[in-house]
Amino acid sequence: MKKIDKNKLILAVAAPLLAIVAAIVITSAIILSTGEDPIRAYTVMIEFGSKSDSQVWIVDKSVPYYLSALAVAIGFRMNLFNIGVDGQYRVAAFFAAVVGGALTLPGFLQIPVIIIVAMAVGALWSGIAGVLKATRGVSEVITTIMLNFIAGSLIGYFLQEGRLAEKDGNLFHTPNIPDSSHFFTLPTNPEPIGGFVVIAALAGVVYWFVINRTRFGFDLRAVGHSESAAEASGVSVKRMVVTSMLLSGAAAGLVGMPTLLGSSYNYGTDFPVGIGFTGIALALLGRNHPLGMALAALLWGFLDRTGIQLEFEGYAQEIVEVMKGVIVLCVVIAYELVRRYGLRLQQRKVGEELAALARDKGNGTNDKAGVSA
Structure with a gap:
């Protein structure tokens, strides 16, 4: 059975979570700036979107x-x-x-x-x-x-x-x-x-x-x-x-x-x-x-x-288009940030492994020198 890479799994989950949180925060701030309640907006969206006829419409769309x-x-x-x-x-x-x-x-x-x-x-x-x-x-x-x-x-x-x-x-x-x-x-x-x-x-x-x-x-x-x-x-x-x-x-x-x-x-x-x-x-x-x-x-x-x-x-009719733009930007930025962080972790891990290998090689050389002496 293939061993699961814990760090890779965490990074894979972190990117969408970061994007979702960022999108919600930014969208809420935009709605607040218009003088409206973002919690009420999300409630309206969830309630209306959960109706049966809305679900059929959403799938077709x-x-x-x-x-x-x-x-x-x-x-x-x-x-x-x-x-x-x-x-x-x-x-x-x-x-x-x-x-x-x-x-x-x-x-x-x-x-x-x-x-x-x-x-x-x-x-x-x-x-x-x-x-x-x-x-x-x-x-x-x-x-x-x-x-x-x-x-x-x-x-x-x-x-x-x-x-x-x-x-x-x-x-x-x-x-x-x-x-x-x-x-x-x-x-x-x-x-x-x-x-x-x-x-x-x-x-x-x-x-x-x-x-x-x-x-x-x-x-x-x-x-x-x-x-x-x-x-x-x-x-x-x-x-x-x-x-x-x-x-x-x-x-x-x-x-x-x-x-x-x-x-x-x-x-x-x-x-x-x-x-x-x-x-x-x-x-x-x-x-x-x-x-x-x-x-x-x-x-x-x-x-x-x-x-x-x-x-x-x-609510302003443009608010949904603003939401879409914010979501796309947040996803692109979040995945890029997580990718760069994962790359740094990988580089650090490779550096540590090379350093450990060099230490082991040095210790082996010293042991040989002690035996020769």
């Missing part, structure tokens, strides 16, 4: 957040900053909606087709940045930001009556996908939970397995730690860059599917935007770990839900 975080985390694991998840999932959802609205296949065939189209479009869109990074050394941050704007403009061009959209009142949207393509729900009370939570869970398992239990995942992490060392060991860094961006985009293609297949059934001018940028915060918050990102997504859903009630209770 957290699914696209989680998928977005997964897409960002794939790039993060090899030091690629895919800031274009927002454009990737939107353009993927748009063309998936167009294909879904044009087909009349049975549901068990059409749903996979829609999902595959979304993942393929997302992969191709992010792959542009990967190819430019690998062949021309162009920063993926710049290219993915620009591709976000291009995606929005492309959707705006086609989302007009007479092109790939139709008008419904003041809204333009793609043709509705048939009823047979609506995704299943889980029978929960008082309302059913969207079935895409199952796909999100499977995506998290696949992500964990690929990153931690495959040669590709090892190579990806190796490139993230040191490109030169990975190249020296035979890993093609350029190929890994392109492959990672393709996988990140494919995961981004899933982000819009819970909405498209579970509630809107088309892509319109009211389709949710900004989820990709939320994924960046959640990937940081969850430390690129599938379980950590799931908890972060649920926390974000909880804050979104309870923030509505806080506004009804007279």
Whole structure:
């Protein structure tokens, strides 16, 4: 049985605890500065968030957040900053909606087709940045930001009556996908939970397995730690860059599917935007770990839900956004402080072991000298 490293375990627990305490203290101080009672605010949030209908809403809301975080985390694991998840999932959802609205296949065939189209479009869109990074050394941050704007403009061009959209009142949207393509729900009370939570869970398992239990995942992490060392060991860094961006985009293609297949059934001018940028915060918050990102997504859903009630209770509507920012900053700073402290402890331990080894060697030399004498 593998022996548990007590110091490593303490440091692992200390980081999130420090972040939570710091976030609560800072958030409470901000609420107090507005003249409101922070204890009452937390009580309202907990009571409202613990209701059954709120829990269903939170889970449904957290699914696209989680998928977005997964897409960002794939790039993060090899030091690629895919800031274009927002454009990737939107353009993927748009063309998936167009294909879904044009087909009349049975549901068990059409749903996979829609999902595959979304993942393929997302992969191709992010792959542009990967190819430019690998062949021309162009920063993926710049290219993915620009591709976000291009995606929005492309959707705006086609989302007009007479092109790939139709008008419904003041809204333009793609043709509705048939009823047979609506995704299943889980029978929960008082309302059913969207079935895409199952796909999100499977995506998290696949992500964990690929990153931690495959040669590709090892190579990806190796490139993230040191490109030169990975190249020296035979890993093609350029190929890994392109492959990672393709996988990140494919995961981004899933982000819009819970909405498209579970509630809107088309892509319109009211389709949710900004989820990709939320994924960046959640990937940081969850430390690129599938379980950590799931908890972060649920926390974000909880804050979104309870923030509505806080506004009804007279609190400033911006307070929840302030909470989110404080939480992310506290987590990043807390983990960095704990990492540096752990590094100092490790260096001290190595120094003590080397000193002990030197003493033992010196004593051995003295003993030999005494015997010779």
